[in-house]
Amino acid sequence: RKKILVTGGAGFVGSHLVDKLMMEGHEVIVLDNFFTGQRKNVDHWMHHPRFSLVVHDVTEPIMLEVDEIYHLACPASPPHYQYNPVKTIKTSTMGTINMLGLAKRVKAKILLTSTSEIYGDPKVHPQPESYWGNVNTIGPRSCYDEGKRVAETMMYSYKNQNNVDVRVARIFNTFGPRMHPNDGRVVSNFIIQSLQDKPMTIYGDGSQTRSFQYVSDLVDGLHALMNGKYDLPVNLGNPDEYTVKHFAEYIKEITGSKSEISFLKATQDDPTQRKPDISTAKRELNWEPKVTVKEGLHKTIAYFSRVLDETG
Amino acid sequence: RKKILVTGGAGFVGSHLVDKLMMEGHEVIVLDNFFTGQRKNVDHWMHHPRFSLVVHDVTEPIMLEVDEIYHLACPASPPHYQYNPVKTIKTSTMGTINMLGLAKRVKAKILLTSTSEIYGDPKVHPQPESYWGNVNTIGPRSCYDEGKRVAETMMYSYKNQNNVDVRVARIFNTFGPRMHPNDGRVVSNFIIQSLQDKPMTIYGDGSQTRSFQYVSDLVDGLHALMNGKYDLPVNLGNPDEYTVKHFAEYIKEITGSKSEISFLKATQDDPTQRKPDISTAKRELNWEPKVTVKEGLHKTIAYFSRVLDETG
Ligand SMILES: NC(=O)c1ccc[n+]([C@@H]2O[C@H](COP(=O)([O-])OP(=O)(O)OC[C@H]3O[C@@H](n4cnc5c(N)ncnc54)[C@H](O)[C@@H]3O)[C@@H](O)[C@H]2O)c1
Ligand SMILES: NC(=O)c1ccc[n+]([C@@H]2O[C@H](COP(=O)([O-])OP(=O)(O)OC[C@H]3O[C@@H](n4cnc5c(N)ncnc54)[C@H](O)[C@@H]3O)[C@@H](O)[C@H]2O)c1
Ligand SMILES: O=c1ccn([C@@H]2O[C@H](COP(=O)(O)OP(=O)(O)O)[C@@H](O)[C@H]2O)c(=O)[nH]1
Ligand SMILES: O=c1ccn([C@@H]2O[C@H](COP(=O)(O)OP(=O)(O)O)[C@@H](O)[C@H]2O)c(=O)[nH]1
Ligand SMILES: O=c1ccn([C@@H]2O[C@H](COP(=O)(O)OP(=O)(O)O)[C@@H](O)[C@H]2O)c(=O)[nH]1
Ligand SMILES: O=c1ccn([C@@H]2O[C@H](COP(=O)(O)OP(=O)(O)O)[C@@H](O)[C@H]2O)c(=O)[nH]1
DSSP, X not given: OOEEEEETTTSXXXXXXXXXXXXXXXXXXXXXXOSSOOGGGTGGGTTOTTEEEEEOOTTSOOXXXXXXXXXXXXXXXXXXXTTSHHHHHHHHHHHXXXXXXXXXXXXXXXXXXXXXXXXXXXXXXXXXXTOOOBOOTTSTTHHHHHHHHHHHHHHHHHHHHHOOOEEEEEEOOEEOTTOOTTOOOHHHHHHHHHHTTOOEEEETTSOOEEEOEEHXXXXXXXXXXXXXXXXXXXEEOOOOEEEHHHHHHHHHHHHTOOOOEEEEOOOTTOOSOOOBOOHHHHHHHOOOOOSOHHHHHHHHHHHHHHHHHXXX | OOEEEXXXXXXXXXXHHHHXXXXXXXXXXXXXXXXXXXXXXXXXXXTOTTEEEEEOOTTSOOOOOOSEEEEOOSOOSHXXXXXXXXXXXXXXXXXXXXXXXXHHHHTOEXXXXXXXXXXXXXXXXXXXXXXXXXXXXXXXXXXXXXXXXXXHHHHHHHHHHHOOOEEEEEEOOEEOTTOOTTOOOHHHHHXXXXXXXXXXXXXXXXXXXXXXXXXXXXXXXXXXXXXXXXXXXXXXXXXXXXXHHHHXXXXXXXHXXXXXXXXXXXXXXXXXXXXXXXXXXXXXXXXXXXXXXXXXXXXXXXXXXXXXXXXX
16 A cells, blocks of 8 residues: 555546556545646545545645655646646646655655657657657747656656656547546547537648547556556557547547538647557556547547536 | 846856956846856956846846846756756756746846757758757756757747747857866867877767857857847857867867877767758848857967966
8 A cells, every 4th residue: 555646636637547546545645736627536535534635736845755656737738738838837847846856855756747749740650769759949839848858857867866766658649538628639629519519620631640548548557657667758648540630520420410520720830640659568568558449439428428418 | 238137157158248248338247156157257347346246046036136137057068967967957947937037027138048959969950940859858968958948948938928028049069268177068178188188089980060159259149139139049159060070180280289089989869960050140130150160269279278377
């Protein structure tokens, strides 16, 4: 039984991770400022004796005694991380320094949820961990991309200099229940639009690609990474690649929607292709995704149907 | 007459910039923690009524009232910035956030000295400002490279979000008097080695290239950038490109040295080529380097001869 801190634990990915850690019998502390997270994502644990919620901003120092830190705190969807770019950067820089300072002091193992965005608009496809990326330092996405890039740098600097035991996951697009309905990411947008027979909004011509992973696979991967010995960055994603246009049509088909597909202005610096090379995760963690995109979509569509029913 | 803050003003570049600003009649405040800077670089201004020295670390907040900030504080030579990578990152991240917070509060214009290192090991040659770079997030140079990359991101985030008036200079290899003799950079190493007839240490086979700018040109460029209207990143460098091997031979020739040339192990992630495209600086600032590498080397060699004479 370990004491485990999950920063960003009231968010989409964090709350699923918390479920797994609680089910395993650990003591779990969630640290979240509720910027994009919601109390209701962890409400079911609120009175559990092994669970605590600390409403706190990671950009401020905090003293805790823990064995492991899953450091997720950071808005993840483009509209959210671009809402207050200065805050996004402070979260990735000061937030990660604080969590590394904590990990160093209490000798905790720490895992950072980095992102496929550190590869930017990749010139190598699919992306292996050895690829250095193609990122604009001063574009609209850079508050997120460069924040995560330097957070990775911090992880290995504390490892080399202070013997902090680090893990770095580079997460590719992930979807599932508890995504915020106003999150603005493609999966939630397309599902909600199709369920409401509203126009499905494609940014650009829809030829850009993404590869989609169901959240339970990601949570298993994060857990395997934390508990394994491998301490270099590891891609976690499902290599099942779709053009955004095809993905829209697919969701329209599954939901039997009458939505039109409408093409809007492309967003600046939107990566044109993205697909993980997951050979490192297979080799080092014996991990690979188990849930197909189809299965995952069915579960997520069922979830959003319920959410829409409840909110009317 | 303006109040001007120069962080890192006791360092190599900073102290030359201070000389120019003092000669122009401004009030100058130097903020430096003396990590790689030296009091003697600004000693000649110490009792001047328009000059102040604040011994302070930029990673800590500070309250001042100024009109302009030249934000240089950051170790610049690989041995120095790799000596304490965690501190290097804190300097670029927390340091830049603090200076931007200050600039925002007092409505000061702020200039960041970024670097050609944000292009990493470039695949595009020469490097225009539009090139996004090729940087390893987790290598030995990344504490400097990624720190500067995210510092650039911070600059434009504060500009877009808080109307901070920003300038970003991407500086290419610069040399001249007041480089620290133990700095470890190629120009000071080669000159000192050749003056002492000691082996000139080439890392790798010497086929990597750099382009060298004399410090007075850089200072003119920084000044022109700060006082101009153009607020996107600008390369400042001299496109005169040398292989490191040729550069060693050239310095050996000028100094008439008996040094041998010795080839040591290459350092990890050492950029293989580097040369600025300076068309932006020419167009927007009407700036270009005036001092040839040859002239600059003569002045710098004369300087180091004096330093070696003094220290014996
Ligand atoms: N979901 C994906 O597709 C994806 C892909 C790549 C990386 N990631 C990473 O995974 C992590 C979780 O992503 P998510 O999809 O669950 O996003 P999310 O927005 O649902 O969750 C982020 C959580 O962090 C909290 N948070 C944000 N800033 C904070 C701060 N300053 N202090 C404390 N808490 C703060 C939010 O309130 C929220 O609960 C993030 O680090 C994200 O960058 C996610
Ligand atoms: N010289 C070059 O070739 C070159 C090339 C690219 C970029 N730059 C940039 O120009 C700037 C000046 O470089 P330089 O060659 O004069 O280096 P330098 O090492 O001589 O000067 C840096 C100065 O910053 C001070 N400093 C470092 N950390 C600090 C901290 N935390 N708080 C306060 N002061 C601190 C040092 O004491 C020193 O006086 C740096 O930002 C560097 O990254 C220089
Ligand atoms: O239990 C802790 C230990 C450290 N920190 C923060 O982590 C940061 C980085 O820690 P580190 O030890 O590297 O910094 P230092 O204290 O040496 O500046 C510091 O700003 C601390 O405020 C924290 O929040 N909790
Ligand atoms: O309503 C939407 C939301 C997103 N996208 C596109 O879908 C892809 C994935 O976007 P998302 O925001 O989900 O994640 P990203 O991978 O860009 O961070 C990108 O190319 C977006 O431009 C879209 O076409 N319509
Ligand atoms: O005169 C000032 C104003 C701000 N700051 C620092 O700059 C940082 C960023 O300022 P900002 O206004 O963005 O931050 P906030 O105060 O909103 O957290 C803060 O941590 C302040 O400590 C400073 O050192 N001097
Ligand atoms: O004694 C030295 C110092 C540097 N270099 C090489 O010279 C180039 C410039 O190195 P420096 O440290 O001056 O600057 P930077 O690598 O940051 O451009 C690099 O390829 C170094 O490997 C070298 O061969 N011998």
